[in-house]
Amino acid sequence: MRVRQLVLVANERDPIVTNLEELFNIQVSFYDPGIKFFGLENAVLPVGDTFLEVVSPIEDKTTAGRYLERRGGNGGYMVIIQVEDFLETKKRVEDNNMRVVYESEDPKARAIHLHPKDVGGAILSLDYMDPADSWKWAGDDWESKINTDVVEELIGVFIQSENPDNMLLKWETALGIKGSQEPEGLTINLGTTRVVFIKDQDGRGDGPSAFEVKVKDPASVMAKAEELGLLDQGEISIGGVKFLLN
Template identity: 55%
Template structure:
């Protein structure tokens, strides 16, 4: 199991997409018309073989719109992990008493994509989706041709997400149940290690309440990216911020 896609929610999609693409020199692979089902528009951007997605509400009374109001602006929204055996994961989640609010099962262009969205009240911090793809390297949510849009001059992959709350240890226990993984305490942080990625649990220090604080992204030259972010007005207190999310460079 690994983090495959991290999602931001924004009042205006394009300005956040522009900042991401400009700083990290990446490009949009897909605008999914099917996401209108949730009252949203989106953009999916490859970061190596992982993905950033930006969603924005275009209808009234959407879950994403309420989330923007609750957290007072743009921010992190979803964490999507990929597993090889969704059937087993779904059975485990149900046995834990965790609600499933949405199921996906699609076959297109030789790709079989499946997903379950876990009930946010049963997990906390973000909407967690557990997905599977056959073949495993595919990612239908970014179309069947996303690989032609991969650019790695500046960044290589996403490898972490930080969830903030008043009680990080309690939040970690909730995610242990949701992911079926044990946790460790490392670098003065509670974290769950996944394949090549991790979920970290931190204290709410910005007053925005429970939610995603940061994404981790592997880059080729941290100093160069930070300098570029500074010139674009994307640095606050020495850290890169885009769309209400801190981007931790590693």
């Protein structure tokens, strides 16, 4: 089990995509026409064999649009975690009375989205791929779009909450994995990735506040971020999310 894809929601997709491309020297592999089902447009960018996605509403009264209003603008939106056993995962969710708001039926790319009120902090998607190193949501040609000259992979997400202890319990239940207190916050470790729960720091309410990325040269990335005007009080900020360099 690991964090495989992190999603930002923005009023306008393309400016956020441009910021990500310019800072990290990555590129879009896929614009998914199927996401119109949710009243959205998107762009998916490989980061090694993990992925960033930017979504924007193209219809009124979407879940994403309400989220933008509630949190006062762009920000983190979804956390997509890859699981090894889909049926076991779905059974655990159902046994704990967690509601599934969407399910993909593709046997090679199974996914369930959990009701945000049942886990809190983000729309949590639990996804299974066959083969495990594939990723349908990034298109057929994503491997040819990988560039790890600057950034190697996503390694974590920080989710803020007024009550991080309670949110941790819900995520532990959904994932079937116990968390622990670590220096950065309450943490669920998922292989080489992690989900960290922290106290609300900016008054925007519950939601993903930072994405953690592994880069080759943090100093050069910070310098580039400053050049691009992406620093906020000394931290990289894109689309309402901090990017923490590791």
